[in-house]
Amino acid sequence: QVKGLPEQLLAGRFQYLLDWLFHYVMIDDSKMTPLERNHYAAAYNDAESIRASNAWYQTFSQDIQDAQTYSPLEMPVLGIGSYISYQYMKMGLPHVARNLEMVGILDSGHYLFEEQPEQVLDAVFSFLN
Template sequence: MENPFSSTELLKSLPGFESHFEQVNGTRIHYIEGGQGQPLILLPGYPETWWSCHQIMPLLASKFRIFVVEMRGMGDSDNPADGYEKKNMAKDVYELTKLLELGKVCIAGQDIGAHVAYSFAANFPGATEKVILFDTPHPEEGMYQLPMLPIPGAQYVYPWWLAFNQIKELPEEIMEGRMNTLIDWMFDQLLVHKEAVTRFDRSVYAFAYNSKDAIRASNSWYQAFNNDIADFREYNKITVPLLAIGGSGYEVLKSGLRENATNVKLVKIEDCGHFLLSEKPQECADHIISFLSNA
């Protein structure tokens, strides 16, 4: 019997979408494709997979040809030993768009996916029509000022996992087969509406991240932050139209773009945590359609 959390089984609930693999930039990348119209790349974040987009995909499919790309280290894509700098992960996506002959694309990312979407626009502006960031800016110098300890009275979720995921080898030894505990904690802390990511959804993500190899690979996204910050210093300002949609991360997103992009539209989604596509899929879809439909 097929595992209920496999992409094959999950796609049975999304008619019109198909699973594909391509070899690009030395890595086999998995993506889900469906819909018709202008190409739109969707990049999920941590600790999610392509399934994080399952509510918004049908809402967009009549207007866009959607490609939900699992970046290297995520889901059914390969977990290579290296290459997790966001500049290189953006190259993975760029090579995929070239292989599929998509031309200029719109690209949207959540969390780690937002890092890659920003890097795509910075490194491949000629291939970028518009870019959308959900709740997260690109890694930058200010990350070095994050507190080592929770600040008493501060109204924020202390991001301890950014440091924990920097450690090599230990996290996979501790967390192998137990990622459901971490995943539950993160969703419970970072969602306003906890039920927006269901028990089934959480099991999908735990299934994807439970192995040592998957934990090692996803932690490599964090271990590349020093390189990402160094690359960011060298980037020119983003000049293509950029939509930044924030929930709980709105202020960080806003400050992270203030001097780094010239054509920015900022949107705050109220009563929403970090995982916007799960908590407010219709609202996110409406903003995406409005932004991308605007000449």
């Protein structure tokens, strides 16, 4: 991540990046309506929002160091993964959560709520009950 560059390149044009992401990381990008696409773009389109969203990625090195000092979570934890993330989460989450329930929504890409909202809600309600 080059600080300042994403804001310069994407401010006012974030929709182009989102359209690419929706197309390539969703199984069925038609499940993302034009209204939803516009909401995503509005949320990320200004320079400060782009800076804030990219700052998360810029902390990965520090996050890895910090995580080595944390104790595993003892409370119940629900991990919900898509076809993209399920295997990664299944390998990684047991190291940070002792009481883990994993759910795979494998007919969804990155945007689980948009592609399979019923399955996500079923997993959450089942976990909470």
